[in-house]
Amino acid sequence: MNIPSIYKPFAGLVFLFAVVSVLNLPILATLWRHSFDDGTYSHAYLIPIITLYLYFKLSANGLLAYRESISYVSLALLIGSGFLLFVTSNAQISIGYWLSFLAVLTFGVMSLFRFNWYVLFPTLFLIFIFPLWGLLTEVLQAISVTAVTYMMSFTGIPTYVEAQYITIPAGVFEIADGCSGLRYIIVSLAISTLFIFMYINNTKKAATFLTVAILGALLTNWIRITALILIGEYTDMQSSLMEDHNTFGWYLYIPFMFLLFMWGNKLANHDLLSTPENNTLSPLGSYPKQSNVLLLLVAITVSSTTLKSFFIPTLPNNADVIALTEIQPTIERYTSVEQLSSNASDLTPMVNLKYFFNGVLDNGKPTGFGNDYLPKGWQEVDQEIVGKWRYIRVANRRNAALVRYTYEINKQQMASPVAFKKQRLIEALTGKSETYMYWQFFDCLRDCDAEKKHATNNQLIIV
Numbered sequence: 001m002n003i004p005s006i007y008k009p010f011a012g013l014v015f016l017f018a019v020v021s022v023l024n025l026p027i028l029a030t031l032w033r034h035s036f037d038d039g040t041y042s043h044a045y046l047i048p049i050i051t052l053y054l055y056f057k058l059s060a061n062g063l064l065a066y067r068e069s070i071s072y073v074s075l076a077l078l079i080g081s082g083f084l085l086f087v088t089s090n091a092q093i094s095i096g097y098w099l100s101f102l103a104v105l106t107f108g109v110m111s112l113f114r115f116n117w118y119v120l121f122p123t124l125f126l127i128f129i130f131p132l133w134g135l136l137t138e139v140l141q142a143i144s145v146t147a148v149t150y151m152m153s154f155t156g157i158p159t160y161v162e163a164q165y166i167t168i169p170a171g172v173f174e175i176a177d178g179c180s181g182l183r184y185i186i187v188s189l190a191i192s193t194l195f196i197f198m199y200i201n202n203t204k205k206a207a208t209f210l211t212v213a214i215l216g217a218l219l220t221n222w223i224r225i226t227a228l229i230l231i232g233e234y235t236d237m238q239s240s241l242m243e244d245h246n247t248f249g250w251y252l253y254i255p256f257m258f259l260l261f262m263w264g265n266k267l268a269n270h271d272l273l274s275t276p277e278n279n280t281l282s283p284l285g286s287y288p289k290q291s292n293v294l295l296l297l298v299a300i301t302v303s304s305t306t307l308k309s310f311f312i313p314t315l316p317n318n319a320d321v322i323a324l325t326e327i328q329p330t331i332e333r334y335t336s337v338e339q340l341s342s343n344a345s346d347l348t349p350m351v352n353l354k355y356f357f358n359g360v361l362d363n364g365k366p367t368g369f370g371n372d373y374l375p376k377g378w379q380e381v382d383q384e385i386v387g388k389w390r391y392i393r394v395a396n397r398r399n400a401a402l403v404r405y406t407y408e409i410n411k412q413q414m415a416s417p418v419a420f421k422k423q424r425l426i427e428a429l430t431g432k433s434e435t436y437m438y439w440q441f442f443d444c445l446r447d448c449d450a451e452k453k454h455a456t457n458n459q460l461i462i463v
Contacts, residue, residue, distance in 0.1 A: 333364025
Protein backbone atom coordinates (compact mmCIF):
# COMPACT_ATOMS: atom_id res chain seq x y z
CA MET A 1 0.00 0.00 0.00
CA ASN A 2 1.54 3.30 -1.13
CA ILE A 3 0.80 6.04 1.43
CA PRO A 4 1.24 9.65 0.22
CA SER A 5 4.25 11.28 1.89
CA ILE A 6 2.13 13.91 3.61
CA TYR A 7 0.21 11.20 5.51
CA LYS A 8 3.21 9.08 6.52
CA PRO A 9 3.73 10.93 9.82
CA PHE A 10 0.10 10.19 10.68
CA ALA A 11 0.61 6.52 9.84
CA GLY A 12 3.68 6.48 12.09
CA LEU A 13 1.73 8.05 14.92
CA VAL A 14 -1.08 5.49 14.62
CA PHE A 15 1.55 2.74 14.69
CA LEU A 16 3.10 4.29 17.85
CA PHE A 17 -0.26 4.42 19.61
CA ALA A 18 -1.03 0.84 18.56
CA VAL A 19 2.29 -0.52 19.85
CA VAL A 20 2.06 1.29 23.21
CA SER A 21 -1.54 0.07 23.59
CA VAL A 22 -0.73 -3.56 22.77
CA LEU A 23 2.19 -3.47 25.21
CA ASN A 24 -0.18 -2.22 27.93
CA LEU A 25 -3.39 -4.15 27.40
CA PRO A 26 -3.96 -4.58 31.17
CA ILE A 27 -4.13 -0.79 31.51
CA LEU A 28 -6.61 -0.57 28.62
CA ALA A 29 -8.70 -3.19 30.44
CA THR A 30 -8.84 -0.96 33.55
CA LEU A 31 -9.88 1.99 31.38
CA TRP A 32 -12.64 -0.04 29.79
CA ARG A 33 -13.92 -1.11 33.19
CA HIS A 34 -13.66 2.21 35.03
CA SER A 35 -14.08 4.77 32.24
CA PHE A 36 -15.84 3.58 29.10
CA ASP A 37 -18.27 1.52 31.19
CA ASP A 38 -19.09 4.41 33.53
CA GLY A 39 -21.91 6.89 32.85
CA THR A 40 -19.82 9.82 34.07
CA TYR A 41 -17.30 9.12 31.30
CA SER A 42 -19.77 8.26 28.53
CA HIS A 43 -17.95 10.80 26.34
CA ALA A 44 -14.85 8.54 26.39
CA TYR A 45 -15.81 6.82 23.13
CA LEU A 46 -15.40 10.09 21.22
CA ILE A 47 -12.03 11.16 22.66
CA PRO A 48 -9.76 8.72 20.73
CA ILE A 49 -11.61 9.54 17.49
CA ILE A 50 -11.07 13.27 18.06
CA THR A 51 -7.38 12.69 18.85
CA LEU A 52 -6.81 10.71 15.65
CA TYR A 53 -8.74 13.26 13.58
CA LEU A 54 -6.60 16.10 14.95
CA TYR A 55 -3.40 14.26 14.08
CA PHE A 56 -4.75 13.41 10.63
CA LYS A 57 -5.41 17.09 9.93
CA LEU A 58 -2.04 18.16 11.37
CA SER A 59 -0.31 15.65 9.12
CA ALA A 60 -2.33 16.72 6.08
CA ASN A 61 -1.43 20.35 6.72
CA GLY A 62 2.27 19.64 7.13
CA LEU A 63 2.28 20.39 10.85
CA LEU A 64 3.35 16.89 11.88
CA ALA A 65 6.90 15.91 10.92
CA TYR A 66 9.46 13.37 12.09
CA ARG A 67 12.56 14.41 14.01
CA GLU A 68 15.84 14.41 12.13
CA SER A 69 17.96 13.87 15.26
CA ILE A 70 17.76 12.42 18.75
CA SER A 71 16.12 14.59 21.41
CA TYR A 72 17.86 13.68 24.66
CA VAL A 73 15.35 15.67 26.71
CA SER A 74 12.43 13.78 25.19
CA LEU A 75 14.26 10.49 25.62
CA ALA A 76 15.01 11.21 29.30
CA LEU A 77 11.37 12.11 29.92
CA LEU A 78 10.25 8.94 28.13
CA ILE A 79 12.56 6.75 30.22
CA GLY A 80 11.38 8.47 33.41
CA SER A 81 7.72 7.96 32.56
CA GLY A 82 8.42 4.32 31.64
CA PHE A 83 10.06 3.80 35.04
CA LEU A 84 7.06 5.35 36.81
CA LEU A 85 4.75 3.09 34.80
CA PHE A 86 6.78 0.05 35.85
CA VAL A 87 6.64 1.00 39.53
CA THR A 88 3.03 2.18 39.76
CA SER A 89 1.69 -0.77 37.77
CA ASN A 90 3.56 -3.25 39.99
CA ALA A 91 2.23 -1.43 43.05
CA GLN A 92 -1.27 -1.26 41.50
CA ILE A 93 -1.59 2.49 42.11
CA SER A 94 -4.38 3.31 39.67
CA ILE A 95 -3.85 7.06 39.32
CA GLY A 96 -0.11 6.47 39.04
CA TYR A 97 -0.20 4.00 36.16
CA TRP A 98 -2.93 5.90 34.30
CA LEU A 99 -0.90 9.12 34.36
CA SER A 100 2.32 7.23 33.59
CA PHE A 101 0.69 5.56 30.59
CA LEU A 102 -0.41 8.95 29.27
CA ALA A 103 3.11 10.29 29.90
CA VAL A 104 4.64 7.41 27.92
CA LEU A 105 2.36 8.25 24.99
CA THR A 106 3.11 11.99 25.24
CA PHE A 107 6.89 11.69 25.49
CA GLY A 108 6.84 8.95 22.85
CA VAL A 109 5.30 11.49 20.47
CA MET A 110 7.92 14.04 21.54
CA SER A 111 10.72 11.56 20.85
CA LEU A 112 9.49 10.63 17.39
CA PHE A 113 8.14 13.93 16.05
CA ARG A 114 9.37 17.51 15.93
CA PHE A 115 8.23 19.36 19.02
CA ASN A 116 5.37 21.87 18.80
CA TRP A 117 2.76 22.54 21.43
CA TYR A 118 -0.01 21.66 18.99
CA VAL A 119 1.61 18.27 18.31
CA LEU A 120 1.29 17.33 21.99
CA PHE A 121 -2.26 18.59 22.54
CA PRO A 122 -4.10 15.71 20.80
CA THR A 123 -2.28 13.19 23.00
CA LEU A 124 -2.87 15.21 26.17
CA PHE A 125 -6.53 15.46 25.14
CA LEU A 126 -6.75 11.74 26.00
CA ILE A 127 -6.69 12.69 29.69
CA PHE A 128 -10.47 13.08 29.48
CA ILE A 129 -10.68 9.29 29.08
CA PHE A 130 -8.91 8.54 32.33
CA PRO A 131 -11.13 8.23 35.42
CA LEU A 132 -9.00 10.62 37.44
CA TRP A 133 -11.59 13.33 37.72
CA GLY A 134 -13.42 11.63 40.56
CA LEU A 135 -10.93 13.33 42.87
CA LEU A 136 -12.96 16.51 42.34
CA THR A 137 -16.27 14.93 43.37
CA GLU A 138 -16.24 15.76 47.09
CA VAL A 139 -15.18 19.37 46.47
CA LEU A 140 -17.81 19.89 43.77
CA GLN A 141 -20.40 18.19 45.96
CA ALA A 142 -19.70 20.58 48.85
CA ILE A 143 -19.82 23.60 46.53
CA SER A 144 -23.12 22.42 45.06
CA VAL A 145 -24.69 22.05 48.52
CA THR A 146 -23.63 25.58 49.46
CA ALA A 147 -24.79 27.08 46.16
CA VAL A 148 -28.17 25.30 46.16
CA THR A 149 -28.77 26.25 49.80
CA TYR A 150 -28.20 29.89 48.87
CA MET A 151 -30.50 29.67 45.83
CA MET A 152 -33.23 27.99 47.89
CA SER A 153 -33.15 30.91 50.33
CA PHE A 154 -34.91 33.01 47.67
CA THR A 155 -37.78 30.56 47.15
CA GLY A 156 -39.58 30.92 50.49
CA ILE A 157 -39.71 27.12 50.87
CA PRO A 158 -38.63 25.88 54.34
CA THR A 159 -35.30 24.18 53.78
CA TYR A 160 -33.14 22.19 56.18
CA VAL A 161 -29.63 21.19 55.12
CA GLU A 162 -27.52 18.51 56.79
CA ALA A 163 -24.35 17.30 55.08
CA GLN A 164 -25.41 16.53 51.49
CA TYR A 165 -29.11 16.13 52.36
CA ILE A 166 -31.64 18.90 51.68
CA THR A 167 -35.01 18.49 53.39
CA ILE A 168 -38.15 20.33 52.25
CA PRO A 169 -41.79 19.71 53.25
CA ALA A 170 -42.33 17.38 50.27
CA GLY A 171 -39.34 15.14 50.95
CA VAL A 172 -35.58 14.75 51.17
CA PHE A 173 -33.09 15.30 48.35
CA GLU A 174 -29.54 13.96 48.42
CA ILE A 175 -26.87 15.81 46.47
CA ALA A 176 -24.97 12.60 45.79
CA ASP A 177 -21.78 12.01 43.80
CA GLY A 178 -23.70 12.07 40.53
CA CYS A 179 -25.14 15.48 41.42
CA SER A 180 -21.76 17.09 41.99
CA GLY A 181 -21.69 18.39 38.41
CA LEU A 182 -18.54 16.41 37.57
CA ARG A 183 -19.85 15.17 34.22
CA TYR A 184 -20.65 18.73 33.12
CA ILE A 185 -17.22 19.95 34.24
CA ILE A 186 -15.45 17.21 32.27
CA VAL A 187 -17.45 17.87 29.12
CA SER A 188 -16.95 21.64 29.43
CA LEU A 189 -13.20 21.22 29.86
CA ALA A 190 -12.97 18.82 26.92
CA ILE A 191 -14.89 20.85 24.36
CA SER A 192 -13.60 24.25 25.50
CA THR A 193 -9.94 23.19 25.38
CA LEU A 194 -10.57 21.65 21.97
CA PHE A 195 -12.13 24.89 20.71
CA ILE A 196 -9.22 26.91 22.11
CA PHE A 197 -6.71 24.58 20.45
CA MET A 198 -8.31 25.00 17.05
CA TYR A 199 -9.46 28.62 17.03
CA ILE A 200 -7.97 30.79 19.80
CA ASN A 201 -4.26 31.55 20.12
CA ASN A 202 -4.56 34.57 22.43
CA THR A 203 -3.79 33.62 26.05
CA LYS A 204 -6.14 36.14 27.64
CA LYS A 205 -9.05 35.21 25.37
CA ALA A 206 -8.37 31.50 25.91
CA ALA A 207 -8.34 31.89 29.72
CA THR A 208 -11.58 33.88 29.62
CA PHE A 209 -13.32 31.32 27.41
CA LEU A 210 -12.19 28.42 29.61
CA THR A 211 -13.29 30.20 32.79
CA VAL A 212 -16.76 30.91 31.42
CA ALA A 213 -17.07 27.28 30.27
CA ILE A 214 -16.27 25.99 33.78
CA LEU A 215 -18.48 28.50 35.61
CA GLY A 216 -21.32 27.81 33.17
CA ALA A 217 -21.09 24.08 33.85
CA LEU A 218 -21.24 24.68 37.60
CA LEU A 219 -24.14 27.14 37.34
CA THR A 220 -26.07 24.76 35.08
CA ASN A 221 -25.78 22.02 37.68
CA TRP A 222 -26.88 24.30 40.52
CA ILE A 223 -29.92 25.44 38.53
CA ARG A 224 -30.71 21.80 37.70
CA ILE A 225 -30.68 20.75 41.36
CA THR A 226 -32.67 23.77 42.53
CA ALA A 227 -35.24 23.28 39.78
CA LEU A 228 -35.64 19.61 40.68
CA ILE A 229 -36.20 20.49 44.34
CA LEU A 230 -38.85 23.06 43.36
CA ILE A 231 -40.54 20.61 40.99
CA GLY A 232 -40.51 17.99 43.74
CA GLU A 233 -42.14 20.43 46.17
CA TYR A 234 -44.86 21.61 43.78
CA THR A 235 -45.69 18.10 42.47
CA ASP A 236 -45.45 16.40 45.86
CA MET A 237 -42.54 14.34 44.52
CA GLN A 238 -44.71 12.79 41.80
CA SER A 239 -42.98 14.26 38.73
CA SER A 240 -41.18 11.81 36.42
CA LEU A 241 -38.14 14.08 36.69
CA MET A 242 -37.62 12.71 40.20
CA GLU A 243 -36.41 9.52 38.54
CA ASP A 244 -34.79 10.84 35.33
CA HIS A 245 -33.01 13.94 36.62
CA ASN A 246 -29.81 13.44 34.60
CA THR A 247 -31.56 13.94 31.25
CA PHE A 248 -33.13 17.09 32.62
CA GLY A 249 -29.63 18.41 33.29
CA TRP A 250 -28.58 18.00 29.69
CA TYR A 251 -31.66 19.96 28.56
CA LEU A 252 -30.23 22.87 30.53
CA TYR A 253 -26.59 22.32 29.64
CA ILE A 254 -26.89 22.03 25.85
CA PRO A 255 -28.43 25.52 25.34
CA PHE A 256 -25.59 26.94 27.45
CA MET A 257 -23.05 25.27 25.15
CA PHE A 258 -24.70 26.79 22.07
CA LEU A 259 -24.46 30.24 23.63
CA LEU A 260 -20.86 29.58 24.70
CA PHE A 261 -19.74 28.72 21.17
CA MET A 262 -21.66 31.60 19.64
CA TRP A 263 -19.62 33.84 21.91
CA GLY A 264 -16.48 31.80 21.23
CA ASN A 265 -16.77 32.47 17.50
CA LYS A 266 -16.31 36.16 18.26
CA LEU A 267 -13.11 35.38 20.18
CA ALA A 268 -11.69 33.10 17.48
CA ASN A 269 -8.68 34.60 15.71
CA HIS A 270 -7.18 31.71 13.73
CA ASP A 271 -7.92 28.26 12.32
CA LEU A 272 -5.15 25.79 13.09
CA LEU A 273 -6.58 22.98 11.01
CA SER A 274 -6.88 25.06 7.85
CA THR A 275 -4.00 24.98 5.39
CA PRO A 276 -2.16 28.31 5.65
CA GLU A 277 1.14 27.95 3.84
CA ASN A 278 3.05 29.94 6.46
CA ASN A 279 2.16 27.39 9.16
CA THR A 280 3.53 24.30 7.45
CA LEU A 281 6.85 22.90 8.62
CA SER A 282 9.81 22.52 6.32
CA PRO A 283 9.52 19.11 4.65
CA LEU A 284 11.72 16.36 6.06
CA GLY A 285 12.09 12.64 5.48
CA SER A 286 9.04 10.48 5.03
CA TYR A 287 10.28 8.04 7.67
CA PRO A 288 11.43 8.51 11.28
CA LYS A 289 15.10 8.34 12.22
CA GLN A 290 15.97 4.70 12.97
CA SER A 291 17.81 5.50 16.20
CA ASN A 292 14.71 7.31 17.54
CA VAL A 293 12.50 4.34 16.70
CA LEU A 294 14.91 1.87 18.32
CA LEU A 295 15.25 3.86 21.55
CA LEU A 296 11.50 4.40 21.67
CA LEU A 297 10.73 0.68 21.27
CA VAL A 298 13.22 -0.28 23.98
CA ALA A 299 11.79 2.24 26.44
CA ILE A 300 8.15 1.26 25.97
CA THR A 301 8.88 -2.48 25.87
CA VAL A 302 10.78 -2.50 29.17
CA SER A 303 7.83 -0.87 30.94
CA SER A 304 5.20 -3.06 29.25
CA THR A 305 2.43 -4.29 31.54
CA THR A 306 1.32 -6.83 28.92
CA LEU A 307 4.67 -8.64 28.87
CA LYS A 308 4.78 -8.65 32.67
CA SER A 309 1.37 -10.32 32.84
CA PHE A 310 2.76 -13.36 30.96
CA PHE A 311 5.04 -14.16 33.91
CA ILE A 312 2.42 -13.78 36.65
CA PRO A 313 0.65 -16.91 37.94
CA THR A 314 -3.06 -17.00 37.20
CA LEU A 315 -4.84 -19.45 39.47
CA PRO A 316 -8.56 -20.18 39.08
CA ASN A 317 -10.97 -18.72 41.61
CA ASN A 318 -11.81 -21.38 44.17
CA ALA A 319 -15.54 -20.72 44.35
CA ASP A 320 -16.12 -23.94 46.36
CA VAL A 321 -14.29 -22.48 49.36
CA ILE A 322 -16.44 -19.35 49.39
CA ALA A 323 -19.59 -21.46 48.97
CA LEU A 324 -18.81 -23.32 52.20
CA THR A 325 -19.82 -20.43 54.42
CA GLU A 326 -22.18 -17.48 54.35
CA ILE A 327 -19.88 -15.63 56.73
CA GLN A 328 -17.29 -13.97 54.52
CA PRO A 329 -16.16 -10.53 53.36
CA THR A 330 -17.19 -9.07 50.02
CA ILE A 331 -14.02 -9.03 47.91
CA GLU A 332 -14.90 -7.98 44.38
CA ARG A 333 -11.90 -9.33 42.49
CA TYR A 334 -9.18 -11.77 43.52
CA THR A 335 -7.07 -14.52 41.97
CA SER A 336 -7.80 -17.34 44.42
CA VAL A 337 -9.00 -18.00 47.97
CA GLU A 338 -8.41 -20.89 50.34
CA GLN A 339 -9.70 -22.01 53.73
CA LEU A 340 -6.84 -22.25 56.23
CA SER A 341 -6.47 -24.51 59.22
CA SER A 342 -5.45 -22.98 62.55
CA ASN A 343 -3.07 -23.72 65.38
CA ALA A 344 -4.53 -25.64 68.27
CA SER A 345 -5.73 -23.03 70.72
CA ASP A 346 -8.64 -22.16 72.97
CA LEU A 347 -9.80 -19.73 70.30
CA THR A 348 -10.26 -21.09 66.80
CA PRO A 349 -11.72 -18.93 64.01
CA MET A 350 -15.04 -20.07 62.67
CA VAL A 351 -13.86 -18.81 59.28
CA ASN A 352 -10.20 -18.46 58.29
CA LEU A 353 -9.67 -17.31 54.69
CA LYS A 354 -6.57 -16.44 52.71
CA TYR A 355 -7.07 -14.36 49.55
CA PHE A 356 -4.38 -14.21 46.87
CA PHE A 357 -4.04 -11.35 44.36
CA ASN A 358 -1.55 -12.05 41.58
CA GLY A 359 -0.78 -8.40 40.78
CA VAL A 360 -2.25 -8.28 37.28
CA LEU A 361 -3.96 -4.92 36.80
CA ASP A 362 -7.72 -5.03 37.27
CA ASN A 363 -7.47 -8.48 38.88
CA GLY A 364 -8.13 -6.88 42.21
CA LYS A 365 -6.12 -6.03 45.30
CA PRO A 366 -6.72 -6.31 49.06
CA THR A 367 -7.48 -2.59 49.35
CA GLY A 368 -9.80 -2.48 46.34
CA PHE A 369 -12.44 0.28 46.38
CA GLY A 370 -15.41 -2.09 46.40
CA ASN A 371 -14.13 -4.46 49.08
CA ASP A 372 -16.22 -4.76 52.25
CA TYR A 373 -14.54 -6.55 55.14
CA LEU A 374 -17.75 -7.05 57.14
CA PRO A 375 -19.92 -10.14 56.58
CA LYS A 376 -23.30 -9.42 55.08
CA GLY A 377 -25.95 -8.71 57.71
CA TRP A 378 -23.42 -7.67 60.36
CA GLN A 379 -22.88 -4.12 61.62
CA GLU A 380 -19.65 -2.58 62.88
CA VAL A 381 -19.52 -1.67 66.58
CA ASP A 382 -15.93 -0.42 66.73
CA GLN A 383 -12.49 -1.16 65.35
CA GLU A 384 -8.83 -0.74 66.16
CA ILE A 385 -5.40 -1.79 64.92
CA VAL A 386 -3.36 -3.99 67.22
CA GLY A 387 0.03 -5.05 65.91
CA LYS A 388 -0.31 -6.34 62.35
CA TRP A 389 -4.07 -6.88 62.49
CA ARG A 390 -7.17 -4.71 62.30
CA TYR A 391 -9.88 -5.87 64.71
CA ILE A 392 -13.55 -5.07 64.12
CA ARG A 393 -16.27 -5.91 66.62
CA VAL A 394 -19.50 -6.66 64.77
CA ALA A 395 -23.06 -7.37 65.81
CA ASN A 396 -26.00 -9.17 64.21
CA ARG A 397 -29.23 -8.81 66.19
CA ARG A 398 -28.26 -10.28 69.59
CA ASN A 399 -25.12 -11.98 68.36
CA ALA A 400 -21.62 -10.56 68.73
CA ALA A 401 -18.53 -11.50 66.80
CA LEU A 402 -14.98 -10.41 66.08
CA VAL A 403 -13.46 -9.91 62.63
CA ARG A 404 -9.79 -9.35 62.03
CA TYR A 405 -7.76 -9.05 58.86
CA THR A 406 -4.28 -8.16 57.67
CA TYR A 407 -2.55 -7.44 54.36
CA GLU A 408 0.64 -9.16 53.23
CA ILE A 409 3.27 -8.53 50.56
CA ASN A 410 6.64 -10.28 50.37
CA LYS A 411 5.96 -11.95 53.76
CA GLN A 412 5.41 -8.61 55.49
CA GLN A 413 2.06 -8.12 57.19
CA MET A 414 0.36 -4.84 58.12
CA ALA A 415 -3.13 -3.59 58.92
CA SER A 416 -2.93 0.00 57.70
CA PRO A 417 -3.89 0.50 54.02
CA VAL A 418 -1.61 3.56 53.85
CA ALA A 419 1.39 1.59 55.14
CA PHE A 420 0.46 -1.25 52.81
CA LYS A 421 0.40 1.09 49.80
CA LYS A 422 3.84 2.44 50.73
CA GLN A 423 5.20 -1.09 51.04
CA ARG A 424 3.72 -2.01 47.65
CA LEU A 425 5.61 0.90 46.11
CA ILE A 426 8.85 -0.26 47.72
CA GLU A 427 8.38 -3.85 46.58
CA ALA A 428 7.38 -2.65 43.11
CA LEU A 429 10.94 -1.45 42.52
CA THR A 430 12.00 -5.10 42.36
CA GLY A 431 8.95 -6.19 40.37
CA LYS A 432 7.08 -7.86 43.26
CA SER A 433 3.34 -7.32 43.06
CA GLU A 434 1.70 -10.48 44.50
CA THR A 435 -0.33 -9.67 47.62
CA TYR A 436 -2.45 -11.53 50.16
CA MET A 437 -5.18 -10.80 52.65
CA TYR A 438 -5.93 -12.95 55.70
CA TRP A 439 -9.47 -12.66 57.04
CA GLN A 440 -10.77 -14.35 60.18
CA PHE A 441 -14.12 -14.47 61.97
CA PHE A 442 -14.58 -15.40 65.65
CA ASP A 443 -17.80 -15.98 67.57
CA CYS A 444 -18.04 -14.01 70.80
CA LEU A 445 -19.75 -15.05 74.02
CA ARG A 446 -20.33 -11.49 75.27
CA ASP A 447 -18.56 -8.29 74.29
CA CYS A 448 -15.60 -9.86 72.42
CA ASP A 449 -13.00 -8.41 74.82
CA ALA A 450 -11.76 -11.85 75.86
CA GLU A 451 -11.66 -13.06 72.26
CA LYS A 452 -9.77 -9.95 71.14
CA LYS A 453 -7.22 -10.35 73.94
CA HIS A 454 -6.71 -14.02 73.13
CA ALA A 455 -6.38 -13.38 69.40
CA THR A 456 -3.93 -10.54 70.05
CA ASN A 457 -1.76 -12.79 72.21
CA ASN A 458 -1.74 -15.44 69.47
CA GLN A 459 -0.73 -13.39 66.45
CA LEU A 460 0.67 -16.31 64.45
CA ILE A 461 -2.51 -18.27 64.23
CA ILE A 462 -2.10 -18.98 60.50
CA VAL A 463 -0.41 -22.16 59.28
